[in-house]
Amino acid sequence: GAVVSQHPSWVICKSGTSVKIECRSLDFQATTMFWYRQFPKQSLMLMATSNEGSKATYEQGVEKDKFLINHASLTLSTLTVTSAHPEDSSFYICSGRRMMSYEQYFGPGTRLTVT
Amino acid sequence: GDSVTQMEGPVTLSEEAFLTINCTYTATGYPSLFWYVQYPGEGLQLLLKATKADDKGSNKGFEATYRKETTSFHLEKGSVQVSDSAVYFCALGRPQGGSEKLVFGKGMKLTVNP
Numbered sequence: 001g002a003v004v005s006q007h008p009s010w011v012i013c014k015s016g017t018s019v020k021i022e023c024r025s026l027d028f029q030a031t032t033m034f035w036y037r038q039f040p041k042q043s044l045m046l047m048a049t050s051n052e053g054s055k056a057t058y059e060q061g062v063e064k065d066k067f068l069i070n071h072a073s074l075t076l077s078t079l080t081v082t083s084a085h086p087e088d089s090s091f092y093i094c095s096g097r098r099m100m101s102y103e104q105y106f107g108p109g110t111r112l113t114v115t
Numbered sequence: 116g117d118s119v120t121q122m123e124g125p126v127t128l129s130e131e132a133f134l135t136i137n138c139t140y141t142a143t144g145y146p147s148l149f150w151y152v153q154y155p156g157e158g159l160q161l162l163l164k165a166t167k168a169d170d171k172g173s174n175k176g177f178e179a180t181y182r183k184e185t186t187s188f189h190l191e192k193g194s195v196q197v198s199d200s201a202v203y204f205c206a207l208g209r210p211q212g213g214s215e216k217l218v219f220g221k222g223m224k225l226t227v228n229p
């Protein structure tokens with residue numbers, strides 16, 4: 001149990017366009033979801049934390065108007081990269097956490113390439 | 116702030132070899148420490164954890180001991196298998212508003228050859 005999926009697994013978009021990444025908890029209710037970003041040969045960096053039905057809490061240095069996070073249900077969170085630029089190209093990973101649990105369950109990641 | 120430093124790979128071993136992946140951390144207080152594993156095409160999975168000094172986490176033949184005096188949490192396995200080929204991440208965690216905020220190391224890719 002505790003499976004998290006992400007869609008798409010890989011997306012290419014043109015500079016200036018927006019792209020949405022979905023994160024779904026398939027067999028549990030994720031009261032909290034996390035979004036991470038990973039650069040090549042770098043560690044995962046937490047971008048934001050979202051609780052279902054609430055606004056996301058962004059980490060310092062992350063532009064909330066650029067990376068829009070919506071956690072509208074207990075099984076779905078979305079990350080929208082607005083007006084994407086080549087420097088936004090990265091690997092984006094989400095995780096979900098059950099209520100009353102500290103453990104996070106991770107999705108397989110989405111590779112975004114902005115041309 | 117909190118940080119995690121771990122061995123960088125990639126590392127290639129033969130089956131049944133001994134594995135050590137070093138991990139050290141910088142943090143105040145008493146964080147929790149974790150090892151995550153990511154198999155090809157899958158999400159990160161919790162491999163083991165330790166929540167206080169001298170705790171030993173173990174799972175699937177892997178072990179790591181929380182050493183506060185050396186601020187380390189090295190991962191070991193006595194005899195690796197081909198199925199252990201994956202990327203291994205060391206992480207530090209702190210409670211944040213009822214959940215665990217994680218700080219990760221860079222990850223180390225392990226390949227085990229038959």
